Amino acid sequence: MKKILFLIIDMQNGFVNEHTEGLDKKILDFQEQVRDKVLTAGTRYVNHEHTACYVFEGWKSCMKGTEEAEVIPSLLPVMARVFDKDKYSCWNDDMRKFIREHGIEKVYFAGVNTGCCVLHSVLDCYNDLVDCAVIENLCGSTSGKREHEAALDVLRSCITESRVISLERAVEELRTGGVRA
Numbered sequence: 001m002k003k004i005l006f007l008i009i010d011m012q013n014g015f016v017n018e019h020t021e022g023l024d025k026k027i028l029d030f031q032e033q034v035r036d037k038v039l040t041a042g043t044r045y046v047n048h049e050h051t052a053c054y055v056f057e058g059w060k061s062c063m064k065g066t067e068e069a070e071v072i073p074s075l076l077p078v079m080a081r082v083f084d085k086d087k088y089s090c091w092n093d094d095m096r097k098f099i100r101e102h103g104i105e106k107v108y109f110a111g112v113n114t115g116c117c118v119l120h121s122v123l124d125c126y127n128d129l130v131d132c133a134v135i136e137n138l139c140g141s142t143s144g145k146r147e148h149e150a151a152l153d154v155l156r157s158c159i160t161e162s163r164v165i166s167l168e169r170a171v172e173e174l175r176t177g178g179v180r181a
Contacts, residue, residue, distance in 0.1 A: 002105040008042040009111030009118050011075050014061045014068030020112050020140040024072045027110050027138050031078050037174040042079040043090040044071055051086050088117045091124030106131040110138035115151035126159045137167045
């Protein structure tokens with residue numbers, strides 16, 4: 001039986017808008033359906049004056065210590081751990097160590113922003129030869145549906161179409177695949 005990680009990317013207060021509102025509830029519904037089959041963790045983007053977003057874009061949201069930077073409170077109880085990061089990708093030494101220590105064989109990704117943090121994290125995971133899938137209807141973009149769909153197209157091209165999956169397919173895989181947390 002495979003050990004599975006459900007990784008929720010950057011579902012924090014500063015990334016909730018008209019395009020991502022309600023995504024937390026969908027993620028919680030999914031997690032409830034598969035909670036005995038997965039280990040769930042999350043990430044949090046913490047901005048500061050030395051990040052690319054701050055330096056090159058002048059973006060000053062989700063700064064360390066602000067309410068914007070905090071994970072949506074309803075999601076915290078389902079996360080075994082929250083990884084702080086200051087880059088798009090969460091795939092760093094801490095994540096690799098966590099994956100190794102827990103014997104994780106596959107990662108299912110959800111969260112925001114599909115074209116930034118989700119995309120970079122998935123590509124790094126894939127390049128590190130960890131099996132992965134992106135649950136397309138559990139991801140979103142604060143910039144809207146067009147950007148979300150464009151990122152999914154890139155992911156389909158880079159990690160194969162079979163790894164960009166629907167919520168329904170993810171539930172089915174986890175229920176019938178003989179996986180355990």
